[in-house]
Amino acid sequence: MSDTTYEARVITLPVERATTAARQTAASAAARQVGAVGAWSTDDWGRDPRLVEATIRLGRLRWNTLIAGTERLPARAGALIVVNARRFALSPIFTALALTGATGRAVRFVGRPDVAPVGAFVRRLGGLLERTDEVAGALRAGEVVVMGAHPEVHPRRVGRVDHRLIGAAVATRTSVFPAATASSPWGRSARVEIGAVARPTRRRRGPLIELELADLVEQRIQRLLDQLGGAQTGTPLDWLPLSGMGGD
Amino acid sequence: MLLERESWVGELTGLDVDPPRRRLHRASFELVPATDHGRIVDTITKFDPHVVVHIAVWEPFSRATPDTARRLTDDAATSILGAAAECRALESVIVRSGTEIYGRARGAPTRPDEDAELNPTSDYGRMLLGIEQTAAALGRRIGVSVGAIRMGTVLGPHVPSPLGRVLRMPAVPFSVLADPPFAVVEDIEVARAFVAAADRRLDQPVNVVANGAITALQAARRGRRIPIPLVGPDWAIARVISGLFGAPIPEHVVEAFHRGRLADNSRMTELLGFHPSATTSDVIDKLYEWPTVIRVPARRAVA
Numbered sequence: 001m002s003d004t005t006y007e008a009r010v011i012t013l014p015v016e017r018a019t020t021a022a023r024q025t026a027a028s029a030a031a032r033q034v035g036a037v038g039a040w041s042t043d044d045w046g047r048d049p050r051l052v053e054a055t056i057r058l059g060r061l062r063w064n065t066l067i068a069g070t071e072r073l074p075a076r077a078g079a080l081i082v083v084n085a086r087r088f089a090l091s092p093i094f095t096a097l098a099l100t101g102a103t104g105r106a107v108r109f110v111g112r113p114d115v116a117p118v119g120a121f122v123r124r125l126g127g128l129l130e131r132t133d134e135v136a137g138a139l140r141a142g143e144v145v146v147m148g149a150h151p152e153v154h155p156r157r158v159g160r161v162d163h164r165l166i167g168a169a170v171a172t173r174t175s176v177f178p179a180a181t182a183s184s185p186w187g188r189s190a191r192v193e194i195g196a197v198a199r200p201t202r203r204r205r206g207p208l209i210e211l212e213l214a215d216l217v218e219q220r221i222q223r224l225l226d227q228l229g230g231a232q233t234g235t236p237l238d239w240l241p242l243s244g245m246g247g248d
Numbered sequence: 249m250l251l252e253r254e255s256w257v258g259e260l261t262g263l264d265v266d267p268p269r270r271r272l273h274r275a276s277f278e279l280v281p282a283t284d285h286g287r288i289v290d291t292i293t294k295f296d297p298h299v300v301v302h303i304a305v306w307e308p309f310s311r312a313t314p315d316t317a318r319r320l321t322d323d324a325a326t327s328i329l330g331a332a333a334e335c336r337a338l339e340s341v342i343v344r345s346g347t348e349i350y351g352r353a354r355g356a357p358t359r360p361d362e363d364a365e366l367n368p369t370s371d372y373g374r375m376l377l378g379i380e381q382t383a384a385a386l387g388r389r390i391g392v393s394v395g396a397i398r399m400g401t402v403l404g405p406h407v408p409s410p411l412g413r414v415l416r417m418p419a420v421p422f423s424v425l426a427d428p429p430f431a432v433v434e435d436i437e438v439a440r441a442f443v444a445a446a447d448r449r450l451d452q453p454v455n456v457v458a459n460g461a462i463t464a465l466q467a468a469r470r471g472r473r474i475p476i477p478l479v480g481p482d483w484a485i486a487r488v489i490s491g492l493f494g495a496p497i498p499e500h501v502v503e504a505f506h507r508g509r510l511a512d513n514s515r516m517t518e519l520l521g522f523h524p525s526a527t528t529s530d531v532i533d534k535l536y537e538w539p540t541v542i543r544v545p546a547r548r549a550v551a
Contacts, residue, residue, distance in 0.1 A: 041529045042461045046429040114355050116426035134357045137512050
């Protein structure tokens with residue numbers, strides 16, 4: 001008895017081959033997309049790149065950030081960026097997310113609480129505990145870390161820079177960059193200006209180098225803040241963060 | 249088996265409470281219970297080794313209940329390290345430890361390196377600290393190098409791991425408020441670490457964990473398990489239910505689910521000469537691929 005469906009089963013026409021190939025390509029492309037969604041993972045410090053990406057996108061709806069000086073940052077090596085912090089402005093987080101968006105590198109920040117659920121969420125965004133060994137570990141691994149100076153109420157003043165955290169950069173031979181930030185709670189404009197690398201003026205053998213470098217960074221941030229521009233009235237109005245100074 | 253392949257290894261003997269799963273070609277083997285101090289001491293002192301690799305550590309709820317695990321680990325450590333101290337040829341001791349030794353107290357470093365403060369916050373962590381302290385005291389007393397392999401949670405097709413069992417359950421609990429990341433390591437990488445440590449006569453602790461991290465929720469999603477969000481007192485119920493279904497959750501695994509467990513493995517290359525090739529996500533993917541029972545077919549039919 002002859003098999004009437006033999007040819008249909010064995011012979012594959014060119015059109016059918018092309019259709020099958022297209023179907024397979026589409027299926028594998030879809031699997032890649034879906035697979036990426038289902039394959040969430042965190043990095044060595046618990047930072048979730050997808051959550052960071054989503055937060056950056058949300059942040060762009062709220063702020064229009066002008067970033068300058070990213071070319072000064074090393075392409076692969078670690079760096080410690082010290083920013084001025086205004087009370088409740090979350091400057092280190094804002095700066096780290098803005099720099100992640102601008103450079104494509106995973107930028108972390110210092111100062112997450114160790115209490116769930118806030119601490120857990122902030123860790124997913126790249127937060128590190130405010131500990132010298134934690135910061136030193138990240139810098140040793142070639143990570144870019146943002147830390148804030150002591151928060152100030154005045155948007156144009158910089159607070160004290162913690163010399164112990166600067167010591168982590170000294171111990172790991174990592175470059176320290178001063179950076180000025182400005183943002184307004186009312187407007188969309190925000191600005192991050194990264195200054196030139198701060199190097200200690202004198203060679204020291206002991207811990208004095210940390211203190212001197214912290215002072216130097218503080219001065220450099222103040223200078224950057226002074227250079228940001230914007231109107232200065234000399235009245236209490238200057239204390240209000242009315243403008244992001246430079247953003248659109 | 250890895251030690252058998254090493255050219256620097258002359259004679260090799262092993263002591264265990266279970267027989268080896270594979271045929272050993274060069275090594276001899278002694279089946280000795282952990283409580284039989286006399287035989288352990290006799291075997292070790294008669295062999296007079298240059299290097300002792302002490303891996304007789306029972307993780308709670310891996311093969312024994314926490315109380316039994318503590319007792320067996322203590323017995324084995326006392327007799328093996330005590331016997332090693334009597335050996336004239338001894339040059340180096342390598343002990344098994346774990347990242348649980350750092351503890352996860354509030355404010356503890358997220359990714360501790362080997363210099364971090366040892367502040368264990370679980371029973372298993374305290375067991376490991378006891379072993380490291382005993383070995384260090386032995387090293388100081390008789391002047392031999394002592395190295396410790398502080399490994400992350402070990403997962404492998406043959407390894408009885410409470411974390412692995414929980415993650416392979418059809419439903420996986422996770423802390424809805426924290427869901428912190430943890431790191432694991434594959435059994436073969438740990439074996440390589442022990443061999444390298446013995447070869448190099450390691451004289452300090454080293455963290456052995458895979459790169460990357462994963463949370464319980466992410467692991468459940470990768471394994472297509474049902475994630476069960478838990479808060480506070482729910483965990484007590486979950487532990488009971490999980491125990492009833494054959495996957496009891498020990499204290500240190502609950503701690504990992506609540507507070508995470510990461511470690512800085514950057515010194516591995518310097519101290520051991522290699523770095524894990526599989527990431528934590530890879531090991532978790534393998535965990536879900538490993539069959540429940542591995543059937544080894546007979547090489548030839550005998551009937």
